[in-house]
Amino acid sequence: MTKYVLIPLLPLISFIINILFGRRFIKHRAHWVAVPAVAGSFILSLIVFMEVLNGKTQDINLYEWVVSGDFNVSIGFLIDQLSALMMLVVTSISTLIFIYSIGYMHGDGGYYRFFAYLSLFVFSMLMLVMSNNFLLLYFGWEAVGLCSYFLIGFWFHKKSAADAGKKAFIVNRFGDFGFGLGVILTYLTFGTLQYTEVFEKAPLILGQTINFLGSDVGLITIICLLLFCGAVGKSAQIPLHVWLPDAMEGPTPVSALIHAATMVTAGVFMVARCNPLFNLSETAMQTVAVVGGVTAFFAATIALVQNDIKRVIAYSTVSQLGYMFLALGVGAYTAGIFHLYTHAYFKALLFLGSGSVIHALHNEQNMQKMGGLKKYMPITYWTFIMATLSITGIPGFAGFFSKDEILWRTFLGGNLGKFLWILGTGAALLTAFYSWRLIYLTFHGRYRGDEKIHPHESPPVMTVPLIILAIGAVVAGWVGIPPLFAEHGDKIGEFLSPVLGHPEGHGTHAQEIMVMTLSVIVALLGWIIAYNMYIRKPDLALTLGTRFSGLYKLLYNKYWVDELYSITIVRPTLRLAEKVVLGFFDGVIIEGIVNGLPALIDVFSQKFRKIQAGLLSGYALIMTIGAIFIVGLWIFMR
């Protein structure tokens, strides 16, 4: 009981202490508060995980939060296999990122602020994954959004960073609007927000439909799609993916935290958590799968041509999240969560590695100005290689097992599944290519950057987390070995099955081997292409870029999605604000009231000022007439 409370409470305490006393007293010692706090929650999460492993799951209500008529919401934790795993991922990755930040943020003016927000971020995410009802989930959901705003705009004196923070927050609003409606509709439908009760009652409303825009739609489909709306925003799926690449304006540890542990995985977690609802709606599942598959592919194509090292990794995250949703959409929840878990390690590693590079080059992020860093920073290089092998799905590394599981489950998902499988395999090819391109541009060849900068390896406080994460990026997948190779090898699938169920669909071993072989082949193919383009014939990239300049521009400008939104949403909104809100409502109505009232008073006072004639006899006369009138009234009315 106490340990459940302490897990989110420790980061919260760290936040409170740092934000209150950081500026005056703690300053550059902020990590002495934050790191023990988050490490403490990691250890407690580990204990809780061990208990859950032994079958001790719990659903506890701690405190009656809202009591209003029939509407009851409590602050409570649902500790089961899914949340235990999430807690472990969140706290372990966060701990490493916190330690890394000591080195990365060293000497920054907002050091205490950074650790305060980081702690709040972890607290929010823990509340999100541990909650046992939708409202608390929503609380965590919004709180991570808020923290992302703080941290993306951490260097707020830089306009691009402040804008990126705002963008992240506003784009998330779009998704959260749907999510909020989904939570409300859930309450209206089931009369409760507790997960267990909602999931129990869910099959009862299966046949119900509501009229939406003139056509009857299943109630459960609407709920799922609305909830998924939130997931699309938070997990940066098409069409709301635009905020995530811009979120690179934040300090690199923040990017790692957002991408690996605390924010974007929230959408995946939420859909997995609501799997009893999603299972009931074919339409919603297909939507999830299609959005995931399409995102996986298109984000990967954008990543091919980006030059900013962090942006490449950011699009890679969008793409990998697409894989997770693809898995969820085809009903392979365990595979989705498995990929979330392996992805957390290798993606945190990629980000922290790129942070190490950026740190060494004094905030240079353009890969065209890097190169040849292998000999200067061997630890970063080799850990980066581990992460890349993992993300591209080379057999034996973590990413291979989870990605292969997803592709295999997609392959089994009927005709739509076959199509999405092709997209997914294509994305795997692209992933391999851009990942190796990143490596070759950054670490191989000759150094193309500023001569005055002498790259150097990062301090141990940064490299040790890299090494630990590298180990994770290799071994994390070993808990999910497909049954093809080892009986009971898929430990994580069995572990999660009480919450997420077993995926349906069966194929032959031959098919499974075919899918697996194909994904390994494309991974190697991507590697070979990248090697040829950037190591053997370095001019080839440029030649291709000019030959297919139309395609290159399309990808380089990210399909002009930002521009499209700017034309269709941002500018009309601004114009609306200017004309209607500012021009009409503020200019005419508010100004009218504020200026009209004094004008009215002025008109009347012009009339009434005549009374004040300044003539004493006049006043006396009026007084006399008044007195006579009153006396007369008294006499005659008696």
Added chain:
Amino acid sequence: MVPLSWYVILSSVIFSIGLFGFLARRSLIMMFMSIELMLNSVNISLVAFSHYLQSMTGQILVFFVITVAAAEAAIGLAILIALYRNKPTVKVDEVNILKG
């Protein structure tokens, strides 16, 4: 024995003279004197009724009126002198700074 009505008539005649003076004259001093006239006309009627009704209330009231009148005269004359120091006139229609 003078009947009550004579006193009442006397009182109202003096009151009317006072009222007329108060409204018609422009000099502050004359207006002052008119006010005193009105006050004293009231005093006459009060005393007359007091005697007629055989009640002391009216006469007590007269003492109050005299006291208030004395105070009023003192303050009024003080204002008048203060006014005269600032503006060499006692004509009320020339004192109209607060005219709207």
